[in-house]
Amino acid sequence: MALELFNTLSGKIEPLFASDGHVLRFYCCGPTVYDYGHIGNFRTFLHVDLLRRTARLHGLALHHVMNITDVDDKIIRNAAAAGQPIAEYTTKYERAFFEDMDALNIERPEDIARATENIPGMVSLIERLAAQDIAYKAEDGSWYFRIARFPGYGKLSKKDLHGIEDGARVDLDEYDKDSARDFALWKATKPGEASWETPLGPGRPGWHIECSAMAIKYLGDSFDLHAGGEDLMFPHHENEIAQSEAATHHPFARHWFHVRFLLVEGKKMSKSEGNFFTLRDLLLKGYRASAIRFLLLSVPYRHQLNFTFDGLTESTNAIERLRTFHDRIRTGNWPESISVPHQDSSARPERSEGERPAVAAATSALTETIRKGNADFTAALANDLNTAEARAAIFDVLRAVNTAADHSRLTRFDAEETIALLDKFDSIFAVLNNGEADRDAELTRAALRWAEAEGRMADVSPDVLEKFGSTSLTDAAIDALVAERTQAKKQRNFARADAIRNDLLEKGILLEDSKDGVRWKRK
């Protein structure tokens, strides 16, 4: 089944393909590195990651380019306030951004392009526009794009700008532009601001030009897909199309992918609402990176997601169930075949009464269920990245296989089929961590170290301090207590055994007794 994706440009769901039949070439608008990334940012990058992984599942190779905007108004303002050179200031936040991307298991793009390292490309693009009189220099030395010269303007965001009369509502003198809608390509130097000496005159790039220049540099005049948050559709992406296509006379990106904004606790995320969260904020509150990833991916990208703490807890529990299942199937010793017929009441009722419901039939029914789950999983993702359905397909299999295992009806073959499916699931969702339960804990510890270094210990929840701080129990200490409890149980001293278990539980350590001994995990 072909991978289909909604295309903002056409307004339809269309097959996504590589124009060269092999490598999907795409561009994603990256962060402006003026602060720590918030969960809204990461919803977008997470879905671009989802797109990468799904495209790979469909056999596509990837050439993904992402920009880092490392010069703009906010950066200039914040760096000045911090008394730092711009480069020093942005380096810190760029590094933090990639740490966060790693924490969320977001794959790196093939190419990272920094605005400040691509000034010449932008200048030459503007020169190409100037040569056609589409770019013009205003009195203050800034360069603008003449929208009137690009007939397709508005085709992405479906805006009809004809109704907007130049100067009707806007005092043109203030802008020094020919038309109020014309946008800046190059901003003339202002005192104290970063500036580059160029043939255009001294100044710095406008916001939009960097993406055009860098996309064209790495991907060519035309490429397969362009991605970003929904807010970028207008004016950013609209302007990118205008300046790129006017300069190259070729269609820019063919497919446009926009991720919707999220709400936090039912409201728009904003600092004034007090519901503005960075990834680090959440880690310090004790939420797991994997749960954040899973929640952010669980609602399909074209829908508004209401991000809540309850939702994080839910995701944590759902992942825990998946991991428990994964471990069970991976570590279990499943028989080659089932020889003893089972007259289990919960066995799949076969219609053919007279033919004795052979166990082989039940086993093959399970194989079918697993394969159907596998097919459903792939189909759901191929259908405009429907992650909710993809999740459901996995849980359908989980239940069926657990049931079979409970009734000694799981064969090695079906177990392997299941593991293959889970591997596929995790190649997309990347929350199982290959059984490495400690990855989340390690990320939380890293966040703690960061909080210490940045003097933000006040943001750390007491819960996290207890579990991960210096006073928390070491693995060895837990093992010792578990051993003591096992001993107590042998002597049928259940009071002592339960006391140990309860004490550990209070410290966030959950014990599970099984045939193969005691397992524990940090909650």
Place this chain on the structure above:
RNA sequence: GCACCGGUGGCGAAGUGGCUAACGCGCUGGUCUGCAAAACCAGUAUUCAUGGGUUCAAAUCCCAUCCGGUGCUCCA
């Protein structure tokens, strides 16, 4: 104001004209267990914001109303 998106069980959410309305979390009861945990089983929406309409048939299409959100300006 104009434009757009959405309102489905306690919560999240899929489904967008036709099998008994997926799936997850939670809750209740059962099985298992010394007791738990994990797992499984059963129960948790006679109904899809509300009111009309179209149709043999609607959560799905149309109209109106209410509510939430978004864009039109920096924003993922």
